[in-house]
Amino acid sequence: MPGRMLIVDDQRGVRRLLEELFKKEGWDVQCAGDGREAIEKVENLMPDLDLILMDLKMPNVNGLEATRIITEKKSPPIIMMTAYGEIEVIQQALDAGATKCISKPFDIMALRDMVNKLMLEIAS
Ligand SMILES: [Mg+2]
Numbered sequence: 001m002p003g004r005m006l007i008v009d010d011q012r013g014v015r016r017l018l019e020e021l022f023k024k025e026g027w028d029v030q031c032a033g034d035g036r037e038a039i040e041k042v043e044n045l046m047p048d049l050d051l052i053l054m055d056l057k058m059p060n061v062n063g064l065e066a067t068r069i070i071t072e073k074k075s076p077p078i079i080m081m082t083a084y085g086e087i088e089v090i091q092q093a094l095d096a097g098a099t100k101c102i103s104k105p106f107d108i109m110a111l112r113d114m115v116n117k118l119m120l121e122i123a124s
Contacts, residue, residue: 002027002119003050008038008066009081010058018053021108022115035061035069042070051115052078056093064096071097077118081106 005027007018015031022029030045032038035058042049052070056063067078077099082089085103093101100118102111 004028004030004045004048005051005053005115006030006032006038006041006045006049007053008032008035008058008063009053009055010034011055014055017108018111021112025112025115034058035063035066038066039069042075046074046076049076051076051119053111053115054078054080054098056080056082056089064092067093067096067098077122079111079114079118081111 002025005022007015007029009015010033019029019031030041032041038052038054039061042052054063054067063080067080070078075097078097080093080098080101081104082093082101083104090101100114102114
């Protein structure tokens with residue numbers, strides 16, 4: 001049973017694509033265009049927020065900063081979408097508080113599978 005997801009990406013096309021995919025999967029989807037907006041939305045949506053998909057590279061407040069701020073309080077798991085698969089970038093994302101990372105460009109089905117697996121892990 002999917003819940004409510006927040007999709008954070010500065011690229012409108014990416015937001016649209018992911019929104020469409022996860023709505024079809026039964027998720028209640030909310031979107032934010034940068035880290036600042038994401039922090040605001042999390043404040044408004046918690047505790048009824050089950051997952052965040054967070055882009056790393058964004059203007060204003062990037063994904064790392066937003067993740068650090070969001071995870072200072074009670075936060076749903078965060079999957080960070082990194083532009084590079086480099087170990088240091090992944091480590092930075094995990095250090096900031098991300099639960100998992102996926103490298104862009106990704107196959108959206110791989111992201112869907114990662115989301116489903118993570119939700120199963122949390123539920124069990
Ligand atoms: Mg970006």
